[in-house]
Amino acid sequence: MSVSDPVADMLTKIRNAGLARHEKVDIPTSKLKLEIVKILKTEGYIKNFKKITQDGVNTIRIFLKYDEKQNPVIHGLERISKPGRRVYTGYKDMPRVYNGYGTLIVSTSLGVTTGKKAAEKKVGGEILCTVW
Known part of the structure; x- marks a missing residue:
């Protein structure tokens, strides 16, 4: 398939x-x-x-991974950039996920990294997904 x-x-x-x-x-x-x-x-x-x-x-x-009440640690996974609609961003406009509690995964020219690390390295790229 x-x-x-x-x-x-x-x-x-x-x-x-x-x-x-x-x-x-x-x-x-x-x-x-x-x-x-x-x-x-x-x-x-x-x-x-x-x-x-x-x-x-x-x-x-x-x-x-689960917490002590057997609830999943991953509350949400969302695909942002799709094959039909790619989403790119510069390091200055890097979005935040749940006011910093979530993680943004970005594909940059330096490899796949988190949004925070990409902004620190001053490199933008394609926003793959968000995790919270």
């Missing part, structure tokens, strides 16, 4: 697995998806992840 927007498919799988209280979720791997998952790990939205190979297919296994 071909997917027209693999990043949106990954975000939907993570969102649905969190709402269903799953321990882990497997997604097909790509370099962009791996960079997004690394940011989710460093920002504390997921427990851990690892790359696995099953029957010659590379996948990323993401271990979801």
Whole structure:
């Protein structure tokens, strides 16, 4: 099955697995998806992840994180830039997610990074998604 927007498919799988209280979720791997998952790990939205190979297919296994009441740590994932409508921003106009409580993931010329780090490096780029 071909997917027209693999990043949106990954975000939907993570969102649905969190709402269903799953321990882990497997997604097909790509370099962009791996960079997004690394940011989710460093920002504390997921427990851990690892790359696995099953029957010659590379996948990323993401271990979801929950609070003490078993509510998912990820309250929302939203894809901003879509294949039909790309959204770009400069470092001066970098939007904030929930007044700084959320995270903006941006694809810059220096790689995939958070909105805060991109603004510190004074580099803009394509807004991939927001996480809160």
